[in-house]
Amino acid sequence: MPLILGTNSIKDTSFNVDRSLRFNSGSSDSITRTNGSTTNRRTFTVSFWLKKTSITTEQHPIFAGDLGGSHPYFDFRFDDTQIINWYGSNNGNEEFNLKTNRVFRDPNAWYHFVLAIDTTQGTDTNRIKLYVNGVQETSFSKSNYPSQNFDTPFNVSGYEVQWGAIRNNSPTLNGYLAEMVLIDGQQLDPTSFGEFDSDSGIWKPIDVSGLTFGNN
Numbered sequence: 001m002p003l004i005l006g007t008n009s010i011k012d013t014s015f016n017v018d019r020s021l022r023f024n025s026g027s028s029d030s031i032t033r034t035n036g037s038t039t040n041r042r043t044f045t046v047s048f049w050l051k052k053t054s055i056t057t058e059q060h061p062i063f064a065g066d067l068g069g070s071h072p073y074f075d076f077r078f079d080d081t082q083i084i085n086w087y088g089s090n091n092g093n094e095e096f097n098l099k100t101n102r103v104f105r106d107p108n109a110w111y112h113f114v115l116a117i118d119t120t121q122g123t124d125t126n127r128i129k130l131y132v133n134g135v136q137e138t139s140f141s142k143s144n145y146p147s148q149n150f151d152t153p154f155n156v157s158g159y160e161v162q163w164g165a166i167r168n169n170s171p172t173l174n175g176y177l178a179e180m181v182l183i184d185g186q187q188l189d190p191t192s193f194g195e196f197d198s199d200s201g202i203w204k205p206i207d208v209s210g211l212t213f214g215n216n
Contacts (some may be wrong), residue, residue, distance in 0.1 A: 133203040
């Protein structure tokens with residue numbers, strides 16, 4: 001099981017995230033939660049803080065979910081080149097895919113990621129949005145967006161939400177995760193989860209306890 005570590009917390013002068021989870025590929029650490037009910041499949045937001053401990057291997061996945069076999073699948077990972085690969089499929093067919101041009105190779109920094117989904121949006125680029133440290137990522141080597149009103153596999157009854165590993169447990173995440181948040185039914189931007197420090201300009205966490213998390 002992942003270890004809860006106070007010494008690897010995200011800290012600033014006004015709000016502290018006191019604990020993080022350590023994931024180690026050598027022991028196939030992971031967290032899995034199975035949804036109990038079907039809720040909003042078109043609109044939701046995922047937020048989490050991550051610190052890498054490996055910059056040479058594929059990190060697959062950081063965050064994922066599936067119903068098993070070739071059923072709907074959702075995967076957010078670092079490829080072996082350390083770009084972000086955010087992918088969704090249904091029965092083996094690609095439904096969306098974003099691959100960043102930017103690489104993420106800093107093992108000393110905490111990255112904050114926000115995955116904001118609302119497939120009801122009329123503009124395709126608004127249906128899935130990726131934010132890193134408070135700024136929207138817009139430079140992609142591949143950008144395939146979901147169709148309007150696409151029902152993702154997310155928030156389906158029996159759907160397994162997975163952090164750090166998938167069913168076959170290979171490859172897995174090497175790093176730390178903290179303050180992993182799912183907002184069911186809203187597409188939020190990063191200001192719900194963090195803010196820029198007025199003195200240093202560094203993106204930092206804020207208290208998320210007052211957010212409306214929804215049913216899942």
